[in-house]
Amino acid sequence: MEIKSSENASFQKVYEQVFPVLMRVAYHVTYNMDVSEDIVQEAFIRFYEKNIDFKSLDEAKYWLIRVTKNLAINVVKRKSREKAMVDKIKKIPKTPVQNGEDVLLDSETKEMVRVAVEKLPEKLKSVLILKEYADLNYKQIGLVLKISESNVKVRIHRARKLMSSMIDRGEIHVSR
């Protein structure tokens, strides 16, 4: 099905299907809900304004994931330069709304994963996030990042290896 990004019907369909993936990609790169919302919003604005014809919904999806990922990575880069000042004025991060007893254990694991993901080099981070949070297969990840499938395979392996060594060594310190 052809997608015209400036047509309301196409836009709505794409938004409905792709939003969760974009939100997760933005969130697991930045780990900040407010920033992620801005990023995803901007990705959809660009999508709408660029008025692009996509051959399929998947192609539109890959385009949006790519834009979102790049915006998010740029925010993180800028943020790390500006960290000291941003910390002073940024809003208190919204903590996940959760119900009941699994909150504590759950949030400890999440915190550990977050710290490890944030420490990954950019190339490995992108691949891992697209695999674990955007639920894409190797081929799709290759299309989004414009790298070969075998490259994806290698990066997944390296990313997991680093993740597990960081988690095992317990060099992770809880900072939030």
Next chain:
Amino acid sequence: MCLDDQILNTYLDDELVEPWKTQVIEHLKYCSACSTRYEQLKAVHTMVSTSRLKDEQVDASKDKIYAYLENRYLKKEKKIKFLHRDFRVKTSAVIGVAAAFVLMFVGALTLNSPTLNEENVIIPQVVDSQGQGAMQVRATENLAASQVLSNLSLEEILSYLDQKGYEVDLKLKSVTVLGDDTGK
């Protein structure tokens, strides 16, 4: 011969094709060393994957942003411009001179310039060189925008837009100390 972690990861992601897939399955049946490593890889994958942003949170943002986009874009016939501004201002003694990243959403911003391309996203930078509140604008992506905007301060743009009856939504994204990016 034992299996390396990369093959195990590929198998874990269900990306391994035959005949290797069957070989891996067979090997894992009798080799406890590989089984153990496979379980470890799987545990890491599960831990990472289940730490994902929850559906409830995604849905809350989804509705909020959709409402915004619908209101600003989908409902209108006229194309809406938006403008990103990265401007620097003297704030308080506590923060000092800072660079603030500001998102400014503007209805159909053209600033009377026919050279401004409707399709372009304008990302100008406003620099308060003296820290006196007199701001200069420079666009990072768009020369035409730069030329138009370079003569205007943020206040001037805002009052211009206000005069014309445009809706402007200014949003402070972040503030940082000045210093390292003057050559940008």
